[in-house]
Amino acid sequence: MLARRQLSPRAFELELARPPDFAFVAGQHIRVHWEGRERDYSLVSAPAQATLALCVGQVTGPGVAAALGQLDVGDGVTFSGPHGHFIFKPSARPAVLVATGTGIAPFVAMARAGLRGFTLLQGARDAGDLYYAEELAAAAHTYVACLTRSGSVAAASDPAFFRGRVTEFMRTHLAPGRYDFYLCGGSAMIRNATLLVDERFVGSLVFSETFF
Amino acid sequence: MRIYTGGGDRGRTSLFSGERVAKHDRRIEAYGDLDELNSVLGALAAALGDAPAGGPAELGSEIERIQSDLLQAGAWLATTPGSTAQASLLEVTPHLIAGLEAAIDRMDAELEPLHGFILPGGSPSACWAHVARTVCRRAERRVVGLVDAVHGAHPAPELGEVPAPTPADRQAREQLGLIVIYLNRLSDYLFVLARHCNRRAGVPDRPWAP
Numbered sequence: 306m307l308a309r310r311q312l313s314p315r316a317f318e319l320e321l322a323r324p325p326d327f328a329f330v331a332g333q334h335i336r337v338h339w340e341g342r343e344r345d346y347s348l349v350s351a352p353a354q355a356t357l358a359l360c361v362g363q364v365t366g367p368g369v370a371a372a373l374g375q376l377d378v379g380d381g382v383t384f385s386g387p388h389g390h391f392i393f394k395p396s397a398r399p400a401v402l403v404a405t406g407t408g409i410a411p412f413v414a415m416a417r418a419g420l421r422g423f424t425l426l427q428g429a430r431d432a433g434d435l436y437y438a439e440e441l442a443a444a445a446h447t448y449v450a451c452l453t454r455s456g457s458v459a460a461a462s463d464p465a466f467f468r469g470r471v472t473e474f475m476r477t478h479l480a481p482g483r484y485d486f487y488l489c490g491g492s493a494m495i496r497n498a499t500l501l502v503d504e505r506f507v508g509s510l511v512f513s514e515t516f517f
Numbered sequence: 518m519r520i521y522t523g524g525g526d527r528g529r530t531s532l533f534s535g536e537r538v539a540k541h542d543r544r545i546e547a548y549g550d551l552d553e554l555n556s557v558l559g560a561l562a563a564a565l566g567d568a569p570a571g572g573p574a575e576l577g578s579e580i581e582r583i584q585s586d587l588l589q590a591g592a593w594l595a596t597t598p599g600s601t602a603q604a605s606l607l608e609v610t611p612h613l614i615a616g617l618e619a620a621i622d623r624m625d626a627e628l629e630p631l632h633g634f635i636l637p638g639g640s641p642s643a644c645w646a647h648v649a650r651t652v653c654r655r656a657e658r659r660v661v662g663l664v665d666a667v668h669g670a671h672p673a674p675e676l677g678e679v680p681a682p683t684p685a686d687r688q689a690r691e692q693l694g695l696i697v698i699y700l701n702r703l704s705d706y707l708f709v710l711a712r713h714c715n716r717r718a719g720v721p722d723r724p725w726a727p
Contacts, residue, residue, distance in 0.1 A: 390605055394535070492523070493523075495522045496522045496526070499522070499523075499537075500527060503527060510535030510537075511535055513524070513531070
């Protein structure tokens with residue numbers, strides 16, 4: 306482990322040394338192995354970067370995430386990979402990336418790898434959980450932070466902020482049509498977004514990766 | 518990570534290439550049958566392991582390789598030809614089919630020649646091999662139907678010229694063709710395996726006597 310950077314009270318970024326000949330596509334993940342347990346983490350670093358980086362949700366108690374939070378610089382991490390098929394697939398349809406919590410991770414890698422022109426809906430409880438928002442907003446054609454916790458007064462007048470869930474934004478603000486949806490994050494969001502696609506965005510493609 | 522998302526609660530599901538389709542879509546039917554076949558092969562492998570004489574290690578490995586082949590084939594069935602997702606699929610190759618043929622020849626060399634139909638049955642592993650064989654045939658029928666529906670259509674001339682297939686379309690068509698051949702050969706493999714299992718268990722073939 307090379308460095309740890311706190312992203313918010315609920316998440317941190319871990320920078321790891323990159324093994325030689327380790328190649329991956331933005332959107333893929335590694336599988337961290339720890340004392341008989343394992344957990345998958347999407348890489349937030351770009352494939353061309355010299356080191357690897359993960360976005361980890363802060364937890365207490367036993368488990369891989371808690372163990373990662375206790376690492377000191379220089380500690381070793383065992384992992385396998387890359388794994389997964391949640392990569393960007395170019396098409397003529399507009400891309401809509403939808404993330405909640407640490408589900409933002411694969412989209413960070415995609416943006417760092419050069420993806421542009423997409424719509425990104427980043428769901429979080431409050432503005433403090435919008436990690437990577439600035440760089441993602443710069444890469445996106447349209448960026449909207451969907452906040453579920455009331456009290457973000459400053460957000461109310463900013464078009465980049467929406468008070469409510471990502472799925473509510475999709476229902477009320479995304480014009481019906483055919484899109485390529487990329488969904489990443491909580492299982493409830495993925496379920497609701499997928500059912501909404503069936504209802505309002507017939508003919509769209511849906512790619513999803515469930516984090517929690 | 519939860520195994521369930523609920524995205525399929527209203528009868529639709531996603532192909533590997535991202536399209537949302539009804540759960541009775543031809544592709545879903547086809548790889549569903551492959552999934553069923555794979556599950557029966559799992560039961561067969563378990564029966565081989567429980568055989569009193571001990572299932573030979575090479576048979577267990579062979580079944581596991583076939584299960585892996587079927588997952589690979591299933592991915593092609595779950596992908597719309599020409600989609601970007603197709604680029605990440607592993608190809609089904611003639612080498613996999615040749616592997617089945619070699620296994621068939623190996624087992625067949627130790628069996629008495631057949632002179633008629635036999636009744637499916639015998640040892641537990643032989644029974645599972647017969648069940649797998651029939652599920653394999655059903656999967657084969659489903660994939661042939663998919664091939665005909667996707668690649669066999671010939672629009673009437675008055676509807677205009679059919680666009681030339683892209684290299685990706687041709688690749689998908691070739692893969693589906695190889696999958697049909699693979700399933701055809703696998704069915705023969707499972708028939709011979711059933712007889713092989715009975716021979717190892719000391720159970721004779723039961724000829725059909727109409």
